[in-house]
Amino acid sequence: xxxxxxxxxxxxxxxxxxxxxxxxxxxxxxxxxxxxxxxxxxxxxxxxxxxxxxxxxxxxxxxxxxxxxxxxxxxxxxxxxxxxxxxxxxxxxxxxxxxx
Numbered sequence: 316x317x318x319x320x321x322x323x324x325x326x327x328x329x330x331x332x333x334x335x336x337x338x339x340x341x342x343x344x345x346x347x348x349x350x351x352x353x354x355x356x357x358x359x360x361x362x363x364x365x366x367x368x369x370x371x372x373x374x375x376x377x378x379x380x381x382x383x384x385x386x387x388x389x390x391x392x393x394x395x396x397x398x399x400x401x402x403x404x405x406x407x408x409x410x411x412x413x414x415x
Contacts, residue, residue, distance in 0.1 A: 343373045 392398040 343377075347373060 389402070392402040
């Protein structure tokens with residue numbers, strides 16, 4: 316959840332952050348189940364769809380898309396001297412977090 320990168324100022328802010336994370340997780344799970352239903356995924360005895368592409372797999376896919384986008388942005392920024400200066404300024408102001 317990247318709490319190592321989160322600057323705690325107010326507990327209410329942490330609660331909002333967790334609310335957003337949970338809503339995002341539920342949205343991904345809902346989308347997964349909708350796609351499984353549309354594809355006619357096999358169902359268990361109780362009528363529930365079998366667990367297939369887990370939400371964590373979707374999160375990995377989303378992370379990969381974000382990384383590709385980041386690389387594209389970096390490629391554009393390093394083309395000019397001004398872009399490199401702005402990139403260094405931004406990185407110094409808010410260093411990226413490492414996700415284990």
